[in-house]
Amino acid sequence: MSNDEAGQGPVALNFEPDLSTKQKKGAHKPIYAKVFTQKPVKTKTIKQIHLLVNPYAGKRKGKKIGEQVKSLLEQEGKTVNIHFSDYSGHLTEIAQGINASEEDIFAVVGGDGSLSEVITGRMNAQPDAGGLFALIPAGTGNSMANDLRLTSTEQAVHCIVHGARQSLDLAKVEMVNGLPGAENGQTVRYSHNLVTWGLGVDSTIKAEKMRWMGPIRYDVGILMAIMANNRRQATLTIDGTEMRGDYTLFLIQNSQTGGSMLPLAPGASLDDGLMDIGILKKMTRRDVLKAFGMLKNEGRHVFHPRVDYHKFRTLSIETPAPAAINVDGENIGSTPLNMEVLPGAVQICVPLSE
Helix, strand or coil: CCCCCCCCCCCCCCCCECCCCCCECCECCECCCCCCCCCCEECCCCCCEEEEECCCHHHHCHHHHHHHHHHHHHHCCCCEEEEECCCCCHHHHHHHHCCCCCCCEEEEEECHHHHHHHHHHHHHHCCCCCCEEEEEECCCCCHHHHHHCCCCHHHHHHHHHHCEEEEEEEEEEEEEECCCCCCCCEEEEEECCEEEEEHHHHHHHHHHCCHHHCCHHHHHHHHHHHHHCCCCEEEEEECCEEEEEEEEEEEEECCCEECCCEECCCCCCCCCCCEEEEEEECCCHHHHHHHHHHHHCCCHHHHCCCEEEEEECEEEEECCCCCEEEECCEEEEEEEEEEEEEEEEEEEEECCCC
């Protein structure tokens, strides 16, 4: 019996049901946390904008969107330096090499992975300097954009010039570089969105081979992973408390949304100094299908009896053999993994509340 199943693990967070909602899959919708716990601060005068573009984002629409953003910002009288990436990881190299002042903004055209690369580059360059970032959604997932309530290119640009800023927690993720079988030393990534282990990574690896299907590939990938029902052993340590056993999935979140707009972490806030983890214990195929159905129905999976939900500051995952890790939508690493939450490490542009 694993430590958590023996009752020796950390105390799980209990959600309150929203009784004004209808029951679906046997549960009400949970009451969600606020995306931000602190009040926004009006954006100060911008000195310079470094616009980093993933041209391959959004079915190769990134370049066109990036050029549109540059034009819109210049119409607002802003100085814009535009950079295009050529390969995976290139945005990290570009961001790390830019000589920037505290008044500059790093604006990213792309999805969650592109923003993660740019933040990682800046944290590598100046770990204690923080920085101000903006996101122009152009990716496949756009989970962070969903939490920030960014819906269009024009709105995102207006947000940069006339919006507000909020503190954003990051997680420093130390892991093996490369997927199992292709490991290549150690790497550090600064995550703003999510870190996933288990069935979720298996499903995204399968989904990547079906990009031609569009967003539905995530659902197909998950169903394929559920049917495989692989056994996954791990030692999970949360804030110093060790738990060992067979697990289905770890959903480690800073944002509430992940995957193809799935409400993975209803209790998450982007600036509470903590990250959230949903632990799906060992399940039968039937249980996993039910939990996934509850998840898709507005985050009701948090009420599944085989799901535990925690908040943490430090976390580690160890496995008998290297297991794949997904960071901010990218399958890039393997276990063992260590995470540390960096409260309010950077700032991000958000729309002004009406």
